[in-house]
Amino acid sequence: MATGRTYLDWNATAPIDPAARDAMQAAAGTWANPSSIHAEGRRARALIEDCRERIASHLGARPEQLIFVSGGTEALALALTGTQPSQVIASATEHVAVLAAVPGAAVIPVDAAGRLDPAALATRLLPGALVAVQHANNETGVIQPIDDVLEVVRAAGARLLVDAVQTAGKLPLPASDFLAVSAHKLGGPPGVGVLVARCRDGVTATQRGGGQERGLRGGTENLVGIAGFAAALDARAADAAWMDRAGVLRDRLEARLQAAGGEVVAGNASRLATTAMLRMPGTPAETQLIHFDLAGFAVSSGSACSSGKVGGSHVLAAMGVAGADECIRVSLGWTTGVAEVDAFADAWEALTHRRRAA
């Protein structure tokens, strides 16, 4: 058991919110198949539809625009392939779930601050294209100028898919044609997510059979997971100030590390307040991860899904970050406190001093 350890890898996954856990326990009593027409089935259906309304309102959508899926990866895949776009255009720092789903996608570069240039996008756009852009990057927290991107996309007769996996429950969500959200990044359970399709025209199912989700996603709904998802979004919305608290802690951490010789990737960019990509010059990320693990901190060198694999971060490479292999990601959550952040800064300073002395 990982007790007594400090978890600072909230962008990989978050602990389930107690409110979500309670909602899931309550929902476990409503276990029937929501497509069944008997009383148990109708109760399960009613629970899903209640959750759909709550989730929709948190995401700034209408209930009928929601398609429940197994997570962020499936939500993205459904939009990318289920809309059969004439072309997919993605920023170079998109999650691998986007880049790997459409190997033929046109890739738009980002600047050193990780930002996509809407004007550069405009020159590549064709009608019928689908543009995939993250609201905020999972590794650096850099927030993309979605409103400007949307303007350019609309002017070209294209459509916009926003990957909001890292921002739902954290920031107000932008307008878009499609929005992908995962429950386990915001205090809900793993195994459930949603695609918001503001316009269902031209969307076809990619996972076929059964006709659930109004024909757009076959498979018995993950009822308990959906209940946890809704409760987690309720909990995030009920404590709207948590992101401000996280921002204060993140800035405090970065200030200390910068004073000790550390560098913050895209430090001047508009970033998600929970996320810091930090460079310790001269110390490989691998060395840092081992040190922090022994010291009791869970941090990462980037995206969890690729951190077990060889090869550096495509995000940092796209930004041209110097010393990308000396960077680690620290990400905070709603229960992260000042003592945890200070303890991590102490450990960071201890390592950098030891490395300099050696």
Added chain:
Amino acid sequence: MSIYLDYQATTPCDPEVVAAMQPYWTQLFGNPHSQHRHGWEAAAAVDVARGKVAAVVSAAADEVVFTSGATEANNLALKGVMARSHRRRIVTLATEHSCVLETARWLEGEGCALTLLGVGSDGIVDLDALAAALDDDVALVSVMAVNNEIGVIQPLAEIGALARRAGARFHCDAAQGFGRIPLDMPAMAIDLLSLSGHKIYGPKGIGALVVSNGLDLAPQLHGGGQEGRGLRSGTVPVPLVVGLGKAAAIAVERMSGDRASARALWDTMASTLAVPFVINGSIGARWPGNLNIRFESVDGDRLIADLRRLSISSGAACASAKGRHSHVLEALGLSRAEAKASLRIGWGRFSTEDEVRSAAVMIAEAVEAQQRQAA
């Protein structure tokens, strides 16, 4: 309080499964792909569950690819095999689950060829017809283990032998059979097997495709490549995987006990039901927790509406929500009227003899009331 007799639609989660998942909903929440202690603990739990699932079907742990359920597993099996095969044809049965049939028809639209084999009035595949349909253009034979509507069990070992001889892959949708009947992938020559958590007293939102080692399959969900060496992307939901593993282990432990009690409840239902009925599908080759029956001069939907205290169905849940008729009963040769006069009654681990006996009395009364009105 109503009596739940719709165990083919879904099953309640076993309390032992709920208990096994509990710590993974809370303190052990790590992302199994993270390279730190929280992640390693989660990854270890996934590995244990993987072994438990594999053991049920005599597979190796690394052959298990966790998915969001049987629908995803079936989609992955059919699309994944066809994308990588130079052969073009899929052979399947008219009585398969709608997710297999819809995926096969979609593949047909993409340029694959499709042979839909009929079944006998007992619901069982005609092995001679299958053998005749197999040639060197058949890439995949897809046949379910236990039918979700009528409970009949297909002769899997014979089908597997025929498919192998023809050089085709054999996919078995075992959503209703996994953990209920003995399944041995190597012995039955099953190359791909789909299963679902919520049909075996596990959680919803999780399932698996077991893929024989060495079989080349095209991924359908791309990204981090977390499962099956890149075969399926998306963060693996650890609590659900742990729950599926526990459910699989319990199913193996209780396989003969569960079967014997299902059989005893079958006898109770059949002997208590005091109106004439005809059983749809084979009686011998059947999972005894399913009874699909029809009555003279009744309307099944009205019967279900009349039987307010019973949770039963006229067929697959996903079809019943849309009022579709049963393609399975049609394939048995039933007329539209006979299909409409049919009920699917399913019991399982938590059903009691009292419940089944009361249900039989209620069904008989409701059937007689309708028949009196019709007369």
